[in-house]
Amino acid sequence: MSAVRYCFLIFSLSLLAACGNQDNAGSGNPETWPSKPVRVIIPFGPGGLADVTLRLAGEPLGDLLGQRLVMENRPGAGGVAATSTMLNADADGHTLIVLTNGTTIAESLFEDLPYDITGELVPVSAVAWFDLVLLVNPDTGYTDLGTLLADKNNDLRIATINPGSTQNLTAELFKTRAGVDATIIPYRTTPDVLGALLRNEVDLVIDAYTALKGAIDNGQAHPLAVTGEVRNPAMPEVPTAAEAGITDFVVTGWNALYAKAGTDPSIIARLNATIAEVLATNDIRTRFEELGVEARANAPEDMQERLLADIEKWREVITSAGIDTL
Amino acid sequence: METLSLLGMGFEQALTPEALMFCLLGVSLGTFIGVLPGIGSLTTIALCLPLTFHLEPLLGLIMLAGIFYGAQYGSSTASILLNVPGSAPAAITCLDGYPMSRQGRAGIALFITTIASFIGGSFAILLLVFFAPVLANFAISFSAADYFSIMILALTAASTLSVGSPLKGLAMVTFGLMLGMVGTDINSGQFRFTFGLPALTDGINLVALAMGLFGVAEILNNLNEGRVPQAGKEKISFKQMMPTRDDWKAFRYSCMRGSLIGSFIGMLPGTGPTIATFMAYAGEKKLSSTPEKFGQGAVEGIAAPEAANNASVQAAFIPTLTLGVPGDAIMAVMLGGLLVHGITPGPQLVTTDAALFWGVVASFWIGNVLLLILNLPMIGLWVKLLSIPYRFLFPAVLFLICIGVYSVNNNSVDVLLTLGFGVMGFFLNRHGFPSAPLLLGFVLGPLIEENFRRALVLSDSSLATFVQRPISLVFLLLTVALLAFSFWRKNNKLDNNPSQARL
Numbered sequence: 026m027s028a029v030r031y032c033f034l035i036f037s038l039s040l041l042a043a044c045g046n047q048d049n050a051g052s053g054n055p056e057t058w059p060s061k062p063v064r065v066i067i068p069f070g071p072g073g074l075a076d077v078t079l080r081l082a083g084e085p086l087g088d089l090l091g092q093r094l095v096m097e098n099r100p101g102a103g104g105v106a107a108t109s110t111m112l113n114a115d116a117d118g119h120t121l122i123v124l125t126n127g128t129t130i131a132e133s134l135f136e137d138l139p140y141d142i143t144g145e146l147v148p149v150s151a152v153a154w155f156d157l158v159l160l161v162n163p164d165t166g167y168t169d170l171g172t173l174l175a176d177k178n179n180d181l182r183i184a185t186i187n188p189g190s191t192q193n194l195t196a197e198l199f200k201t202r203a204g205v206d207a208t209i210i211p212y213r214t215t216p217d218v219l220g221a222l223l224r225n226e227v228d229l230v231i232d233a234y235t236a237l238k239g240a241i242d243n244g245q246a247h248p249l250a251v252t253g254e255v256r257n258p259a260m261p262e263v264p265t266a267a268e269a270g271i272t273d274f275v276v277t278g279w280n281a282l283y284a285k286a287g288t289d290p291s292i293i294a295r296l297n298a299t300i301a302e303v304l305a306t307n308d309i310r311t312r313f314e315e316l317g318v319e320a321r322a323n324a325p326e327d328m329q330e331r332l333l334a335d336i337e338k339w340r341e342v343i344t345s346a347g348i349d350t351l
Numbered sequence: 352m353e354t355l356s357l358l359g360m361g362f363e364q365a366l367t368p369e370a371l372m373f374c375l376l377g378v379s380l381g382t383f384i385g386v387l388p389g390i391g392s393l394t395t396i397a398l399c400l401p402l403t404f405h406l407e408p409l410l411g412l413i414m415l416a417g418i419f420y421g422a423q424y425g426s427s428t429a430s431i432l433l434n435v436p437g438s439a440p441a442a443i444t445c446l447d448g449y450p451m452s453r454q455g456r457a458g459i460a461l462f463i464t465t466i467a468s469f470i471g472g473s474f475a476i477l478l479l480v481f482f483a484p485v486l487a488n489f490a491i492s493f494s495a496a497d498y499f500s501i502m503i504l505a506l507t508a509a510s511t512l513s514v515g516s517p518l519k520g521l522a523m524v525t526f527g528l529m530l531g532m533v534g535t536d537i538n539s540g541q542f543r544f545t546f547g548l549p550a551l552t553d554g555i556n557l558v559a560l561a562m563g564l565f566g567v568a569e570i571l572n573n574l575n576e577g578r579v580p581q582a583g584k585e586k587i588s589f590k591q592m593m594p595t596r597d598d599w600k601a602f603r604y605s606c607m608r609g610s611l612i613g614s615f616i617g618m619l620p621g622t623g624p625t626i627a628t629f630m631a632y633a634g635e636k637k638l639s640s641t642p643e644k645f646g647q648g649a650v651e652g653i654a655a656p657e658a659a660n661n662a663s664v665q666a667a668f669i670p671t672l673t674l675g676v677p678g679d680a681i682m683a684v685m686l687g688g689l690l691v692h693g694i695t696p697g698p699q700l701v702t703t704d705a706a707l708f709w710g711v712v713a714s715f716w717i718g719n720v721l722l723l724i725l726n727l728p729m730i731g732l733w734v735k736l737l738s739i740p741y742r743f744l745f746p747a748v749l750f751l752i753c754i755g756v757y758s759v760n761n762n763s764v765d766v767l768l769t770l771g772f773g774v775m776g777f778f779l780n781r782h783g784f785p786s787a788p789l790l791l792g793f794v795l796g797p798l799i800e801e802n803f804r805r806a807l808v809l810s811d812s813s814l815a816t817f818v819q820r821p822i823s824l825v826f827l828l829l830t831v832a833l834l835a836f837s838f839w840r841k842n843n844k845l846d847n848n849p850s851q852a853r854l
Contacts, residue, residue, distance in 0.1 A: 100553070211538060349540075
């Protein structure tokens with residue numbers, strides 16, 4: 026009996042020791058990083074764009090790094106839950122977070138965020154970029170934005186998902202830039218928005234290209250313009266908003282990986298290089314293209330510049346549209 | 352005829368050894384997580400999604416779908432045996448399933464729910480095979496005003512869900528509606544009643560509420576009453592599982608009605624199986640000539656909701672596959688699985704990817720048959736659960752509830768909420784306030800509000816929109832008819848049988 030106990034004790038002790046070792050090795054030592062699976066916190070539920078793109082890229086990324094990437098969905102509250110989880114983790118490069126243009130909106134939309142993302146998080150790299158699209162029901166016969174606006178100048182109904190989303194604020198920005206008096210009708214989900222367009226209860230839909238790519242391919246929705254700076258290679262015939270006559274109306278959505286401030290710069294550099302390598306592979310490029318997004322990494326400082334610029338941009342939209350902050 | 356030959360091609364696709372294997376894998380996993388209280392198909396499907404990136408799209412979808420509808424089979428098991436629902440839609444099965452179990456009829460109840468699940472699922476699959484495009488276009492034509500009127504009908508029917516005092520039932524519906532207001536205002540984006548808790552900004556988690564009110568409350572109740580496990584040690588023979596003639600009689604039509612209600616609700620995007628099961632139950636009770644039997648182990652009270660549950664999840668594939676409009680989060684995850692492969696569900700899917708579409712449809716039916724074969728022999732085993740001493744069983748159940756609730760949003764506040772709702776449910780139940788109307792009010796409230804406000808925005812604030820739209824008008828008239836019928840019956844009863852007047 027005592028022998029068994031002794032064995033058990035040894036076993037437990039060695040287990041403890043092993044755990045302890047792991048922890049030590051994992052405290053941000055750039056030489057041994059990554060010494061355990063890397064958590065990636067996703068501020069959305071499973072199945073969404075951020076989730077699917079990260080899961081797709083996460084696998085080859087894990088292969089190259091020699092450790093798996095484990096996705097952790099923390100949806101809700103404009104990313105507050107996700108960011109709080111991230112900030113509770115160690116700054117050792119074993120926990121990363123996905124930020125999106127939605128994060129930059131939350132910066133001005135929420136009055137008292139319990140953290141400061143510009144100071145407490147550091148950029149790693151962008152992962153995916155996507156356009157928003159302005160769509161009509163093909164049955165309406167509209168083929169260009171100018172005619173639609175001329176016809177509905179005082180009574181345009183725009184459907185988007187919920188207030189505070191990139192889509193919704195893009196619609197606000199559109200109202201200002203196009204100088205139209207429009208009602209923005211919020212729906213809960215993109216499928217609801219698509220349903221509204223299919224039964225013709227709204228004139229215009231503004232949503233991510235990727236979310237409604239299927240509807241466009243199937244001829245259920247007709248794109249009048251894209252919000253990117255240049256035309257979308259998947260739909261070269263669709264003009265940009267500027268080409269369609271709306272100046273200074275450019276919105277590009279993105280997903281990027283961030284780490285906690287204080288993470289060793291060499292870990293960030295290695296991650297950045299590996300992400301760039303993965304996103305340049307044909308497999309990932311084509312898979313992302315099928316989803317309607319562009320796979321493109323960037324330098325950490327470019328990413329941060331982008332983040333700060335977008336925070337400013339949406340702050341302006343929120344103020345000028347008179348949206349109540351939370 | 353063309354449909355049948357296409358379906359034949361579908362079966363060719365779905366009967367390959369790999370397809371069968373993934374179908375079996377999906378439905379087995381589904382049944383398993385369905386039985387476990389609180390652990391839902393959304394979490395499981397999300398976990399399995401990355402696996403499908405490497406599979407052929409057909410195989411991946413067969414497996415994910417199998418988890419989804421398989422879970423509905425299992426979810427009533429714990430409702431019947433322990434009064435703890437496996438998922439929110441199965442909460443209503445507790446009302447009559449658990450009394451049946453206390454009467455020693457657990458085997459029969461499980462048999463009936465399995466058969467009802469099979470019939471409900473098969474019915475919706477037939478609709479999917481023969482009428483999918485027509486039905487999908489019909490379903491998508493429902494606008495905000497129409498949704499509002501349907502939900503009003505559902506809410507009116509909900510008043511029958513309570514067993515005891517109607518006033519207490521009504522109070523609980525109202526309480527449910529109030530809980531449903533917690534979260535983000537859909538029109539302004541403002542937070543309401545969130546008390547600064549980020550966990551509440553997306554509303555109270557349905558799983559937390561259902562598991563608290565039905566699961567934790569029941570466990571507390573058991574501890575309080577010091578109940579002991581029932582006998583159930585002897586082996587259950589097939590004969591003991593067989594429903595009696597009267598059971599079959601009650602089963603027949605209620606199962607059909609449940610299938611119809613479930614299919615209808617299921618194909619409307621944004622509704623979900625919880626509304627389907629509660630409406631099916633309320634409908635049965637309204638139609639029954641012996642409504643007083645409900646809550647005492649009425650066969651109709653488990654057959655209709657179970658049929659509705661499975662019909663609704665199968666019918667949810669109708670708008671998803673033919674229009675690319677997923678009805679809920681689970682469907683959206685499955686669509687995500689297809690999009691990764693460059694397949695975009697929509698009106699053209701049936702022609703451009705005919706093999707995929709018909710293969711999946713055929714697999715649904717194969718899956719349902721597999722579930723039937725899988726579940727019937729399991730009944731005896733499940734009933735044996737009842738002989739486990741509560742000191743082992745309840746901690747295990749509580750543990751599973753915690754994991755299940757946590758896994759929905761990976762949020763520990765939800766677990767604490769579940770505990771809170773459990774304590775609340777315990778005291779409410781003790782004072783005769785029923786939980787089912789609360790849950791229905793909670794599910795319907797946000798839909799009613801959202802659609803009412805949207806309907807008004809769309810109609811430039813004209814209330815006339817609710818009677819001008821034909822679909823909406825029909826449902827409002829049905830609501831009026833239902834109310835009139837209730838009053839008429841109540842008065843009749845007063846005349847004929849004064850002693851029953853207070854029922």
